[in-house]
Amino acid sequence: MPFQRIQSEKLSSSVVRQIELLILRGILRPGERLPSERELSEKLGVSRPSLREAVADLQERGLLATRAGAGIYVGDVLGSAFSAALIKLFAAHDEAVFDYIAFRRDLEALAAERAARLASDTDLKVVDTLFRKMEAAHTKRNPADEAKLDAEFHLSIIEASHNVIMLHMMRSMFELLREGVFYNRQVMFKQRTTRDMLLDQHRAINSALQARDAAAARAAVEAHLNYVEASLSDQQKSERNEEIARQRFEHEQSR
Incomplete structure (x- = not known):
């Protein structure tokens, strides 16, 4: 037996x-x-x-x-998600930045959809509390607090989706983002117009979640990360153009 x-x-x-x-x-x-x-x-x-x-x-x-x-x-249970060599490779190539955003868009859209359906009322209170803190930080001249809260807001949605594999994977990814491996998040918050747009996008995500509208939550996350992708692309082009202009200016001065 x-x-x-x-x-x-x-x-x-x-x-x-x-x-x-x-x-x-x-x-x-x-x-x-x-x-x-x-x-x-x-x-x-x-x-x-x-x-x-x-x-x-x-x-x-x-x-x-x-x-x-x-x-x-x-313990540093997130530290083994990526090898040191791979992290350096990510940091050295712009291609990784846009692949990272695409990865986030796919997973976070799914997480938001799940959270709208599966989150407890307390989960949604946490999400809303972090958004309210973002609103308060938005009034400050220094964007550091708002940028930090941005990451915490997104992670709270992943926590509210109640998928532990997704949670640990995305915490690891956000840790790399905090370290500036993919891009400097504070740069995104420097311009007031961009900060206003980002806050409006987070408001739309929060509103959809509080209403438990899964389709709207997914669409709001996708729209937000599409905006982040376009903004970073414009920023990179602007930096390249500035470098070319600087070289042209130095050349003209030396003639």
Whole structure:
């Protein structure tokens, strides 16, 4: 017969599974510090030896990491998504920029469509809260905060789609965007007209999601990233034209 005796699970195994799920679902993020051993053992209702056994297991698998004198942190689980060589290759070729935008357009449009159907009311409150923060940051002269919130807004939609594979893939992609591997996002927010257009586009995405209109949410994301693509193309052309004009000017001065 295929039956086996039921065995009670070790407490440390229960702790491992709970922390694994928090990381998998994107609730605990890479680099996030865990509570102290005493506090965490109290929250989980387990002894410190059981907690230490669970932490050791998770550390061995790279999901947690210890920093000397600073505590325990979630491991850099996104770091292995792309090799260092591939990241450098992305940064060296403009072609990667537009492939990246196309990739985002396809996946984020799908995520928005899913979020409109599957997100909980709390998920949509998070999306709306981030948009309201974007509106507040929009009034500031320095675009840094608005650019940062832009990434958080998009990631909140992916979180609301409740697909953990998509979540971790896109977090990795946005981490590269934050590092300027594909393009400098703050450049997009420098011109007031562009900032106004981007805010209107995010407003359209948010409104469609709050209305749970899947088709409109998908279309709004696609329209937004089409605009980003066109703006970056224009920016690259402008930079090339400026370089040619500078060379012409220097030549005329030397004659």
